[in-house]
Ligand SMILES: Nc1ncnc2c1ncn2[C@@H]1O[C@H](COP(=O)(O)OP(=O)(O)O)[C@@H](O)[C@H]1O
């Protein structure tokens with residue numbers, strides 16, 4: 001059901017490839033920010049925005065975007081308190097490597113829109129900066145784990161950590177990382193903002209302090225400005241008539257990507273996506289290709 005329902009948008013995404021198989025990729029958007037920033041809430045609004053644009057999007061998360069990843073997630077978040085920072089970094093990297101290889105790359109190769117709740121920037125901010133393992137070392141580890149897969153766009157939900165902590169404790173019991181000091185969470189926030197300075201073409205900072213509606217208004221502005229022009233060329237107006245989807249028709253987080261997904265080659269990454277190229281045009285700024293490394 002899902003594969004057929006998504007075919008129209010996928011076909012349009014892939015039909016722009018002009019026979020160049022290296023360009024046959026979807027769109028990869030990641031959501032970053034401290035604990036309780038509202039990522040999980042906003043990602044659902046973004047998914048609805050894509051639905052309305054006639055594009056099926058696929059929501060996933062880290063850690064835990066796969067069955068094995070869920071076991072790793074349990075270990076990392078509720079395992080022994082004495083897990084040392086290097087072990088923690090390697091567990092996140094293992095989760096990411098498997099997630100990319102078995103879910104994200106196949107989905108992108110099939111021309112899908114992938115919305116990921118956390119990705120490499122989380123490791124850089126939490127393990128690299130806050131755990132003080134070294135930003136460049138952790139970045140190198142994640143690049144190795146993902147074979148240099150970089151998001152096309154990252155929405156960074158920025159929020160003072162004490163506000164995030166209040167939201168979080170109101171909704172669930174704090175896990176091992178959420179129990180870290182405010183100083184730790186300040187370092188996370190600081191590194192995220194530093195990453196946004198370092199990669200201004202990829203990372204957009206969203207003020208996450210307002211109500212969910214206010215935050216989404218800002219996100220929608222970014223989608224309209226930076227993503228819509230690309231989709232406008234890829235998704236013709238018939239899309240609205242052709243795709244009527246409910247959330248239940250989309251894969252849930254942790255679902256494997258469709259079996260028919262095309263295999264991924266490193267050439268595809270080097271070429272980057274057609275959508276990314278269009279996003280670059282819409283930004284009017286220099287877009288660093290994957291070969292340069294967005295991260
Ligand atoms: N803008 C907001 N203002 C107030 N509360 C929010 C906002 N966004 C989300 N929440 C609530 O805060 C808690 C954490 O939100 P969530 O979306 O799970 O954040 P994250 O995924 O970044 O940890 C949830 O209870 C959610 O309902």
Ligand SMILES: Cc1cn([C@H]2C[C@H](O)[C@@H](COP(=O)(O)OP(=O)(O)O)O2)c(=O)[nH]c1=O
Nearest residue numbers: 034035036062063092118122123126177178
């Ligand atoms: C992906 C990733 C997450 N984390 C941390 C951040 C979160 O505290 C936790 C993920 O828990 P989760 O409940 O998914 O976080 P939230 O809903 O607050 O975004 O793992 C890292 O430290 N490094 C990573 O690479």
